[in-house]
Amino acid sequence: MKLSFHAAILLWLLLVGASNSASNATQSVDVGEHGLSFDPDTIHVASGGKVEFHFYPGNHSVTQASFDDPCHPMSDTSFFSGFIQSANGESSTVFTLTVNDTKPIWFYCGQIGHCQAGMVGVINPATSGPDTLDAFKKAASNANGDSVPSAFGHYHYQRYVRQYIEQYIKQYVEQYDEQYDEQHK
Numbered sequence: 696m697k698l699s700f701h702a703a704i705l706l707w708l709l710l711v712g713a714s715n716s717a718s719n720a721t722q723s724v725d726v727g728e729h730g731l732s733f734d735p736d737t738i739h740v741a742s743g744g745k746v747e748f749h750f751y752p753g754n755h756s757v758t759q760a761s762f763d764d765p766c767h768p769m770s771d772t773s774f775f776s777g778f779i780q781s782a783n784g785e786s787s788t789v790f791t792l793t794v795n796d797t798k799p800i801w802f803y804c805g806q807i808g809h810c811q812a813g814m815v816g817v818i819n820p821a822t823s824g825p826d827t828l829d830a831f832k833k834a835a836s837n838a839n840g841d842s843v844p845s846a847f848g849h850y851h852y853q854r855y856v857r858q859y860i861e862q863y864i865k866q867y868v869e870q871y872d873e874q875y876d877e878q879h880k
Contacts, residue, residue: 721745727753733816740794750779750786756805762826766810766838805843
């Protein structure tokens with residue numbers, strides 16, 4: 696079958712458009728929807744693409760690690776979603792990551808014990824060699840402790856304390872109001 700010049704140009708434009716749209720595609724990862732897991736735990740994303748992490752019941756995070764040191768942040772400048780809590784159903788908070796190249800990006804949940812339990816994943820894993828998700832999970836199961844980037848950890852600790860204090864004050868005020876109402880009936 697012989698293509699006309701115009702048909703060949705049109706086909707070329709369609710193929711180029713398809714490859715450009717794939718690089719900007721957004722993929723989703725569910726965090727904790729099926730227990731201590733990322734679903735999917737392995738994805739392939741072109742440079743310029745985005746990954747949205749959707750959080751489900753529990754208190755989870757997405758923290759970047761290196762292959763050689765799972766369950767620990769790669770550096771204080773690596774990505775960290777912060778701890779995102781959901782009582783039931785999907786949280787309204789979505790963490791979006793833009794992928795800048797096709798090198799492997801290893802990540803884990805920084806909640807205590809989650810990484811060691813296998814809550815890890817990878818974006819753009821190597822196609823060959825020893826750096827596999829299974830090897831990362833095995834190394835994670837033997838990792839000492841969990842940690843989050845210190846630049847973020849302090850901020851999130853402060854936020855947690857503030858939320859706790861606000862909740863305590865709210866409960867105290869509600870109890871006081873109830874007692875006051877009972878006394879002044």
